[in-house]
Amino acid sequence: MIMAEIKAKTEEKPSCLDTLARNPLYVGLAIGLLAAFVQVLLISAGGPEAYGFCVACHTRDVVNVAVNDLAGTKLAVAAISQNAILPVMTVIGVLIGAFVSAQYYKEFRTKAGSAVSYIWYLLGGILFMIFALFMGGCPYRMGLRIGYGDVVALIGVIAIIAGVLIGIKIATSMAEREG
């Protein structure tokens, strides 16, 4: 009975924490602060610096360590993932965390696409990873590196903005041609 009342109340009014979590401003601030906290906690395990959160590099570390273990190869990974008992698990955490959140708030919807679209996304993922690793990170690690004082990362983000503008041009011209 009491539990039902509490549940009814929380459904009426979204919790304070959820209001914060739904605002990208606070989320960005939290990710930046947490990335710095992770570095002060774990840097003894190995570098590089400004490596607290990166979707591209952390995925590379997990995949390469797994491939190294299974196939006996010697693919390079970041020192922190090489030294630790297991590589950085951030991306696996994101997958689980977002799944639990989507289930909890009833926002999980299976969205299928055409067979052609799957091939485009697969190719896009391959190319995205390769070019992100050219820069030495995904847009998030570039942000962390700018905060750390890295000028090349700033140039990288300006290049990302240029790429976005080119992409918008292509997308709008494609939309106009279709009708």
Add this chain to the structure above:
Amino acid sequence: MVAAGWLTKDVAVIAVPLVTLFLGLLIGWLGQRSGFCSIGGFRDFFMFKHTRLLYGYIALIVGAFIGYLVFWLITPTAFENFFWLIGKGLMPVPGAPAGLTVAAYIVLAVVGGIAVGLIGVLLGGCPLRQVVMTSEGNIKSLGFVIGMCIGAVVYTAWISGLAVTLLKALGIA
């Protein structure tokens, strides 16, 4: 000098997967609730003048700077090269292929950045958004994430070395 954080090396090597998994759970929840996306932030700003997501990405940079500054004041040994520009100049933080010149790193950042922005806009999101959408049930995004995994191995095994050879042949590296 070896970088030293709050945990000693023996403890840190065990803590790495646990701490990063917990960090990921937190970012996954926050990312799912907010729809956080870096490339989406730029796209929404230039297409619709929406600043919601863009401010999120700027806040990430500001938050990182504040975090690094505060923890550097508390434990300077964990942030050996903070503030990077002062100690290391234009040389970037390690991550891209090692042992190149500043000019080569700028070329890599420009080429990589333009491609990342372009692909991100055409496929509707940066890698974090793709991972979050995968967890929300989007099968196209799952294709993107699988692609990223394949791309990681392809890059490390072949592309990285090829890129360095090419840069050296062009006389940039």
